[in-house]
Amino acid sequence: MRFSGPREWNAKRALGWISWQARRRRRYRPEIAARLIDDLVASEPDHIAVTGDLTHMGLAAEVAEGAGWLARIGPPERVTLVPGNHDAQGAARDHEVADAWRPYLNSDAEDGDARGGPFFPSVRVRGPIALVGLSSAVPTAVHLATGRAGAAQLAPLADLLVALGARGLCRVVLVHHPPTRADVSWRRRLEDGETLCAILARAGAELVLHGHTHRATRDAIASPRGAIPVLGVPATSSAVASRPGAYQVLAIAERSGGRFEIARELHEIDLATTRVRARPREVL
Numbered sequence: 001m002r003f004s005g006p007r008e009w010n011a012k013r014a015l016g017w018i019s020w021q022a023r024r025r026r027r028y029r030p031e032i033a034a035r036l037i038d039d040l041v042a043s044e045p046d047h048i049a050v051t052g053d054l055t056h057m058g059l060a061a062e063v064a065e066g067a068g069w070l071a072r073i074g075p076p077e078r079v080t081l082v083p084g085n086h087d088a089q090g091a092a093r094d095h096e097v098a099d100a101w102r103p104y105l106n107s108d109a110e111d112g113d114a115r116g117g118p119f120f121p122s123v124r125v126r127g128p129i130a131l132v133g134l135s136s137a138v139p140t141a142v143h144l145a146t147g148r149a150g151a152a153q154l155a156p157l158a159d160l161l162v163a164l165g166a167r168g169l170c171r172v173v174l175v176h177h178p179p180t181r182a183d184v185s186w187r188r189r190l191e192d193g194e195t196l197c198a199i200l201a202r203a204g205a206e207l208v209l210h211g212h213t214h215r216a217t218r219d220a221i222a223s224p225r226g227a228i229p230v231l232g233v234p235a236t237s238s239a240v241a242s243r244p245g246a247y248q249v250l251a252i253a254e255r256s257g258g259r260f261e262i263a264r265e266l267h268e269i270d271l272a273t274t275r276v277r278a279r280p281r282e283v284l
Contacts, residue, residue, distance in 0.1 A: 027239055032239055066087075085140065089139065107124060132174065136149050143187065147176060158203040170262075206252075208221070211235075250263070262284045265282075
């Protein structure tokens with residue numbers, strides 16, 4: 001974790017540095033993330049979704065390091081990214097370095113921003129699956145870790161989801177902060193989560209994937225077409241015994257009547273042996 005100079009310091013980053021030195025550097029270990037990434041890449045998934053927090057304090061050096069992690073995971077056409085709140089801790093000028101992540105953030109060319117993005121909501125279609133990315137990463141006060149999608153993203157979202165559904169695609173929404181309030185305190189919530197849930201219930205989606213909670217969680221958004229699963233996963237680098245580093249494998253199969261069957265299998269690290277083990281598969 002390297003500061004390039006005094007201009008990168010602010011109150012939130014100072015508190016983040018103290019937190020890292022006091023406890024987080026022991027709870028989140030790069031060698032655990034490296035072991036899980038090796039296992040993930042070796043399994044050759046069709047596509048990989050990353051739901052944010054590649055950095056701890058959004059420093060320029062961290063963003064550059066994050067670009068290296070992304071390249072290790074896979075090429076941009078096989079990896080989709082949305083940013084997390086830890087990636088948004090600096091002033092706007094600091095986020096110019098996020099250009100290093102741009103190929104992983106952008107929509108497909110036919111659905112993308114004419115200015116070259118990153119543009120949210122982003123859309124990437126891979127076979128029968130449409131990955132719809134939202135950014136909830138916004139700078140916040142020192143004591144908060146909240147997120148916000150904002151009207152500019154949410155206004156076009158319903159029409160976008162309806163159009164993708166009309167194409168018979170499985171709509172997977174990616175956002176760092178969970179839209180539901182399960183397992184999330186007031187200071188870590190998605191501020192416009194209720195609005196996002198209402199849009200998803202009305203327009204439809206098949207799955208929501210998020211980060212932020214650092215736990216393997218499962219929630220749902222009620223909708224007229226049935227419950228929309230909302231899934232979280234532990235931090236990949238976690239060395240906490242109650243929630244060791246993990247990634248989840250999702251198998252999505254088309255069924256008749258425009259339906260999809262989705263199953264989840266959590267792959268977590270054994271902190272004692274550094275082996276990766278799979279939990280029992282569950283159908284959502």
